[in-house]
Amino acid sequence: MALFGNPFFKSESKETEDDYSKGVLCLQKGNFYDADKYFRAAAASGHVSALYNLALINGGASISPCDIDFAISCFRKAGNGGHPKAKEFSTWIDKAEDTSFGTRALAMFAAQLPAQNEPNHLLMMVGCRLYSALCTQYEASDSVVEYELDAASTSDHPYIHRFIDRTGVNKSIYSGGLNRVQQGSAADQITDGLNHLFLGLKHSGHSDDLGLMIRCTIVGYIISKSKHANAASPLLGIDKFFAR
Template sequence: MAEFQKPFFTSSSEQIEGEYVAGVAAIQEGNFSAASIHFGNAARGGHVSALFNLSLLWGGGSVTPYDFDLAADCWYKAAEAGHPRAKDVLWQLEAADRGGFGADNLAKFAEEAASGDSLVPSIMICAARFYDVICRKYGATVDVIAYELDAAATSDFDFVHYFVKRTGIDTGFYDGGLNRLKPGSAADQITDGLNKLHVAMRRSGVSDKLAVMARCSIVGHIIAKSPYGDRSQPLRGVDTFFNNEPLEGGEMLGIFGQKPKDGPPNSVGEAKKLIERLGQSRGGEIIRAGALSGNVFCQIFLSQAGLSIPKERRSDKVQHDLAMFTEMAAKSGDAGSQFNLGKLYMDKIDASAEYLDQDDIDNIKQAKYWYGMASKQGLPEAMKSLKNLEVFNFLKLKGVI
């Protein structure tokens, strides 16, 4: 792949550099899942080029799950660490995240990329995050989702119908969405921007199927970040998007370098036996694969494992995985994880600050939402926490929460 050029950074550690080199070799062999694992190991060891390469792999949808936020996080960190290519185009991501990129600019960059039949990571990351930002900024999320899913329901591609099913959104929510948009409204302009991006990708050499996948992935990201994403499955990369086979632990297409011989556990006893038989490293790989493929027990197991580590001892990687697997389990409907996710959002608030900033307010909103979801399932501690948040109800007077 042209994006993976001569590395900017070389590690003084033979082990870390070996992981990076193995990742490059995997890329050359077309084994992107193995490359993701090797680059991940190198990045955790401080390898800046590996970090940037992860943003390319994940941003371009080379592996499942297709995680735009994780790709953007790697992009930001690589730029902060001085990676020249990450720094040179960082303004694009920063513009997208403040909603200032512009639909026309996205389409222009996509067309000029002349990428052939592949997704440009930077464009995909910026598009997903930009459209999510402006949907929320202009209150257009509901109308955009309804329009896009109603249109998708008429597609001639079976894989699009499988995508709609994976969103978990009922037909009644989006039925008739094509006819709801008011001309000139924010939602109308956003969907028009998605149309322009699709056309630009086709002109750039992207096949119709891949361009449709790109649009579905952007819409899927909007859904996942919205209150309507509590039942949506993780987004799929190019490796699995075009089929409807369930992604079970033993079918992750080499996401850990090789196909696990053991399936994911479904109880603490099974997890204990798995780790005892295969060791913590291999057993952990299988549990992680199960969690990423939708196994709720594995999601809860990894969430609880992260929570068991004292806050002051959690590395960035542990904190990221804790938030990711807790959110997955919460979206899968586990009340305890919904409550824990609410607590994680509350932990982000600086209690010593004199005033609440916008991030604090957003975190309170998320906490209230997840406490509310757990309360609906009758979790007493969630009900208590939700009641405690009534102290913030004054913010409603300002139209904030």
């Protein structure tokens, strides 16, 4: 709850402010789905704090589906509306999209995050946009996806195999992907960046499970922007990602 903090903005509309207040009450009860519903209603009338909270809920994968693009849209609107934190950190997303943020910087950010049991919204938004942009820039989406899914297929975790199934990518496509990536290639450097991101999260005390979920979400986001997008299922939030 500390992330959500005190409201920055107060609407002149009683109905809008009531929706926002109901959303806050839902947050206090840990009811992210109803909070999302009320914040969306308030955000439709331009409530800046509601927009910011929507970015936290959706960007932090508190609900399913985990809609990263919606989270980023809300985050930017909140920044444009004057929300101080959104305004400050929207530049990180801009830099992720033009790839000037860098995978090392993201891994360092992960290594400095306080350990928690849910994904950090900023890490998720920046990570998804950064790695997607890198794959597009270097035409490496196919190689990265095949490498990541082939590696994931060796996991002992059932939730990883359920993730692979949700990508809709046929095994015949990704099988052998680990061996097809050439050392020093763009795909090799991108997947190495994902390795460092996972290690950064581990260094800061995050569980392996959470680190793997974040990695899967980034890979799933890359897939959602690739030729495999139509076959892929929506990304799942933390409430359903590990569910059997």
